[in-house]
Amino acid sequence: MDYYGYRGFIARILSSLGLEPGDYVRIIKSNGLVIEGILLPRYSLVDEPILVVKLKNGYNIGIRVDESDVLEKIGRVERGSPGAPVPLAESIEVGDKHVFILGCGGTVASRIDYETGAVKPYISPEELTLSIPELLKYASIDAEQLFSILSEDMKPWMWSKIIDETAKIISRGYDGIVITHGTDTMSYTSAALSFAFHRGLPVPVAMTGSQRSSDRPSSDASFNLVAATLVASNAPFAEVTVVMHGESSDTYALAHRGVRIRKMHTSRRDAFHSINARPLARVWPYDNRIEILDWNFRKRGDYSLAVDNGFDEKVAYIKHYPGPIAEIIDILVDKGFHGIVIEGTGFGHVSSDAIESIRRAVESGVPVVVASQTLFGRVNLNVYSTGRKMLEAGVIPVEDMLPEVAYVKLSWVLARTRDLKDVRVMMQANIAGEMSLRHDLNLYPRWVYE
Amino acid sequence: MSKIDYKAIGLKVGLEIHQQIESSHKLFCNCPPDLIEEEHVVLVRRLRPTRSEVGDVDPAALFEWRRGRYYEYESPLNTSCLVEADEEPPHPLNREALVVALAVARSLGSYIPDEIYVMRKIVIDGSNTSGFQRTALVAIGGAIEVNGKIIPIETICLEEDAARKIGEEGLKVKYRLDRLGIPLIELATAPVIESPEEAREVALAIGRLLRLTGRVKRGLGTIRQDLNISIAGGAKTEIKGVQRLELIPKVVHYEVLRQLRLIELRRELLKRDLSKDSITYNPVDLTSKLARSSSKILRRAVESGGVILGIKIPKMKGLLGFELMPGRRFGTELADYARFWAGVSGIIHSDELPGYGITGEEVNVVYETLNADPSIDAFIIVADIREKALKALSTIVDRIRVAFDGVPEETRAANEDGTTRYMRPRPGAARMYPETDIPPVKVTDELISEADKIKPEPLNVKLERLISKYGLSRELALEVLMDIRLDLIESLIEKYHERVQPSIIASIFVVTLRGLRGKGLDIEIITDKHLEEIVSYIAEGLIAKEASELILEEIAKNPQLTVREAIEKLGLRAVSEAEAEAVIDEIIREYIEEVKKRGLKATSLIIGKAMGKLRGKIDGRRVAEIAREKIEKIIGEHKT
Numbered sequence A: 001m002d003y004y005g006y007r008g009f010i011a012r013i014l015s016s017l018g019l020e021p022g023d024y025v026r027i028i029k030s031n032g033l034v035i036e037g038i039l040l041p042r043y044s045l046v047d048e049p050i051l052v053v054k055l056k057n058g059y060n061i062g063i064r065v066d067e068s069d070v071l072e073k074i075g076r077v078e079r080g081s082p083g084a085p086v087p088l089a090e091s092i093e094v095g096d097k098h099v100f101i102l103g104c105g106g107t108v109a110s111r112i113d114y115e116t117g118a119v120k121p122y123i124s125p126e127e128l129t130l131s132i133p134e135l136l137k138y139a140s141i142d143a144e145q146l147f148s149i150l151s152e153d154m155k156p157w158m159w160s161k162i163i164d165e166t167a168k169i170i171s172r173g174y175d176g177i178v179i180t181h182g183t184d185t186m187s188y189t190s191a192a193l194s195f196a197f198h199r200g201l202p203v204p205v206a207m208t209g210s211q212r213s214s215d216r217p218s219s220d221a222s223f224n225l226v227a228a229t230l231v232a233s234n235a236p237f238a239e240v241t242v243v244m245h246g247e248s249s250d251t252y253a254l255a256h257r258g259v260r261i262r263k264m265h266t267s268r269r270d271a272f273h274s275i276n277a278r279p280l281a282r283v284w285p286y287d288n289r290i291e292i293l294d295w296n297f298r299k300r301g302d303y304s305l306a307v308d309n310g311f312d313e314k315v316a317y318i319k320h321y322p323g324p325i326a327e328i329i330d331i332l333v334d335k336g337f338h339g340i341v342i343e344g345t346g347f348g349h350v351s352s353d354a355i356e357s358i359r360r361a362v363e364s365g366v367p368v369v370v371a372s373q374t375l376f377g378r379v380n381l382n383v384y385s386t387g388r389k390m391l392e393a394g395v396i397p398v399e400d401m402l403p404e405v406a407y408v409k410l411s412w413v414l415a416r417t418r419d420l421k422d423v424r425v426m427m428q429a430n431i432a433g434e435m436s437l438r439h440d441l442n443l444y445p446r447w448v449y450e
Numbered sequence B: 001m002s003k004i005d006y007k008a009i010g011l012k013v014g015l016e017i018h019q020q021i022e023s024s025h026k027l028f029c030n031c032p033p034d035l036i037e038e039e040h041v042v043l044v045r046r047l048r049p050t051r052s053e054v055g056d057v058d059p060a061a062l063f064e065w066r067r068g069r070y071y072e073y074e075s076p077l078n079t080s081c082l083v084e085a086d087e088e089p090p091h092p093l094n095r096e097a098l099v100v101a102l103a104v105a106r107s108l109g110s111y112i113p114d115e116i117y118v119m120r121k122i123v124i125d126g127s128n129t130s131g132f133q134r135t136a137l138v139a140i141g142g143a144i145e146v147n148g149k150i151i152p153i154e155t156i157c158l159e160e161d162a163a164r165k166i167g168e169e170g171l172k173v174k175y176r177l178d179r180l181g182i183p184l185i186e187l188a189t190a191p192v193i194e195s196p197e198e199a200r201e202v203a204l205a206i207g208r209l210l211r212l213t214g215r216v217k218r219g220l221g222t223i224r225q226d227l228n229i230s231i232a233g234g235a236k237t238e239i240k241g242v243q244r245l246e247l248i249p250k251v252v253h254y255e256v257l258r259q260l261r262l263i264e265l266r267r268e269l270l271k272r273d274l275s276k277d278s279i280t281y282n283p284v285d286l287t288s289k290l291a292r293s294s295s296k297i298l299r300r301a302v303e304s305g306g307v308i309l310g311i312k313i314p315k316m317k318g319l320l321g322f323e324l325m326p327g328r329r330f331g332t333e334l335a336d337y338a339r340f341w342a343g344v345s346g347i348i349h350s351d352e353l354p355g356y357g358i359t360g361e362e363v364n365v366v367y368e369t370l371n372a373d374p375s376i377d378a379f380i381i382v383a384d385i386r387e388k389a390l391k392a393l394s395t396i397v398d399r400i401r402v403a404f405d406g407v408p409e410e411t412r413a414a415n416e417d418g419t420t421r422y423m424r425p426r427p428g429a430a431r432m433y434p435e436t437d438i439p440p441v442k443v444t445d446e447l448i449s450e451a452d453k454i455k456p457e458p459l460n461v462k463l464e465r466l467i468s469k470y471g472l473s474r475e476l477a478l479e480v481l482m483d484i485r486l487d488l489i490e491s492l493i494e495k496y497h498e499r500v501q502p503s504i505i506a507s508i509f510v511v512t513l514r515g516l517r518g519k520g521l522d523i524e525i526i527t528d529k530h531l532e533e534i535v536s537y538i539a540e541g542l543i544a545k546e547a548s549e550l551i552l553e554e555i556a557k558n559p560q561l562t563v564r565e566a567i568e569k570l571g572l573r574a575v576s577e578a579e580a581e582a583v584i585d586e587i588i589r590e591y592i593e594e595v596k597k598r599g600l601k602a603t604s605l606i607i608g609k610a611m612g613k614l615r616g617k618i619d620g621r622r623v624a625e626i627a628r629e630k631i632e633k634i635i636g637e638h639k640t
């Protein structure tokens, strides 16, 4: 029996007393010690007869109870209704643009229940703008929560749903769309949107998220959201971008092209970097300023809305490593996968014993796309004989495209054609800014050692 | 201090003691818990007020946010990492530090829960990069006996120290991150202390207990006392950050005085037939009237685009200058409120005028413009940009109205002289929720037995051991127990007692150091390392025990010196027996006539002269012995 995370005899006692989280409980230990507090649910996965209680001074503690201890219910926490949040700004002049915020995971604003520790999200436009009134400086806000899922649970069919929803919103005439998303898989979704809207995006789509949860005063969620709203409402470019902190300080954000972005740190605010490309712009959310860094963009209003939605869900994405890679490729082909993306070593190589497996894959109609696990730089299969053999076996090298982007792109391409020749042409064409043929010397990070 | 019957007025004081724990790393990361001046990178951040379930926010936090407060953090690269920068989740709770807190709990007989939860306590003055302080309740209850009275302990917590505030410029507050995350033990007593002196004694006793674990830091800034003070008819005031023990009685006394005076002020207001309604918010623009004033404060404000606003305070003439604590008047309180809530640099009130370059003539103009009577009314002037000046005046009106209720509940900060200043309103219920990044810690039998190894032994046991094992006199042993460096004395005695008499080691602390303090020297800056080196030099026979005073005096004056450097500077290198004999021989030769004439009676003269040259370089008793032997020999020869 599981009773709010409690098991065994504690669960029995609690349920027989009708004690629920939020109730005041008195614990009388057999040694005479008396402790009173609010009963909390037990989240620990360790199965121990320990009761979690919030004391009057606000601290939680865990108290071991055994069957000789006495538990009593002494009341219930009186709780008023949540009520409207206090506005964080005294008054604000609302911008004349209209932006739609589409929630697809990640919480941008929330309230804390100090009694139970639960964090509940603010979702409605009213709650959002009362919590983050700076949004209104740039635009009036509409908002809707599409999903509320963990980043790691994102799947290609959800990309399709986001794309459909985004298209619908754009057709209603907004000046820009902000999509909130968990950070771990944001770059996959941003790439998916980039390919789906490559023929026609009239307004900016700015994706954003947070590296520090929104329940804490230091959260980056609102900074990023305001920066994304500034991009959606005022940027001159109509592209799918990821807008996140540009440095550890709360100074500027960077708007990265959705097919060039990668999360490069587990926890830092400035975890997102453009790889093999410059960000589109630097964005100062407090100062209403957008500084363009890459002028080669698609302008707002140049295209009318056109959507190419749909992704093949049977695409494999594997990393080459010094192990039985040939076997893995064989299994994927036998399992009927429609395409394989391999993150090769260095220039894009796989071990020579895997080449026959690749040849078999291609011969059975499964395209094998090659990107590099170094992330920086360009795949080149002409330098060494292994590479030349891979080319001869039929792999599709994709220049400086990020491997994750190659995966999303292959999923998208395979939903349009299964013809190997067509797949090769599309994979090697620059469709949404996902590749470039020229890297200057500064397009590479340097670390500071002193 | 004036005579106050503290018991009669119902004084109740509770202490909250924060002591830094000595540990190999910080509470939630692997940075060394040290404050070192070094290269740093700079971060700029803002902190947004969080909301609770009922939609509310902390008013002080909201106010700071609306003003556009931001924080600049210096992150020293060797003593802070991504955790302090709020760029990486905290690591699991430092076990070493937990053991220290558990040891203290065990020695106080407190109840230790079976699972310890780290909580986030919302603090948004910027002193924590995350916007909350991480803190865990380690024990409840227990007691300490001080002068025969049982002082109950309410809670023992383990928490992270805050960042060091290093300055403020306009809307920016600057902090350094080296101190953030240093483990602190926080121990709160019940409010049962009834006199200023008792407050000091309880703080001393708790501080000593903490030091007896041998695992806490010592020195200025490593222990901080907060005080909760209330009197009957007054209010609970929380006073933050008293760093010196000696200041505690003064802080308590001044706070009692302040509350008594506020109660008196209330009586006076009622006597003048005033009520809350008499104090109205009716600001009047005085800019045109005072723009040409010779007052620099006013002129500067107007020149930088500000205005001069005034407000009439009816029938309160003399009461703005009403003294609450030495050097701090009711007007000072109003100014502190205006500074906090409106960010103005100050206010001017009629009880301090003429002054600040404002002439009697101008005072009359103000009275006239405000439609006020100079013989009974008071007024307040604020010069700043309009928005801030208005906010300042409305804050002041609110604070004056509160004076009709007596003493407001406040959090105050201690000044160097023991007086206090308004810091912020007393926070309501703690805004606390679980730190979900850190799993709860199960209190295991291993943890408890580790804690018991460093659990301080009772003082009477220690006293008997100092007497019976190390041969200290009862008086000296008692002095050692009272000494702030008790733990160091003990460890030095234990380490060196075979080579240096324990009473000599003890005397360095309870006689020599206190003597130097008596001379007005700052002995706080003498480190444990200095003291241990001196004892080790004595043990090795490199210096005489008498040298310790001279060396310590030199170091107190020049704290950058090492012990070795001080010895060299003072020329205190120990002399060998032969060198000492040579010096004494020379003195005897010089005074040979005296010796021949007065015989053994000349011994003290020779010893005196010899000590002048040998003090601190060889044991004084040895000098006396050598001198006596030599003189006896000469007398013997002389007789024959």
Ligand SMILES: [Zn+2]
Binding pocket: B026, B029, B030, B031, B079, B080, B081, B082, B083, B084, B181
């Ligand atoms: Zn650290």
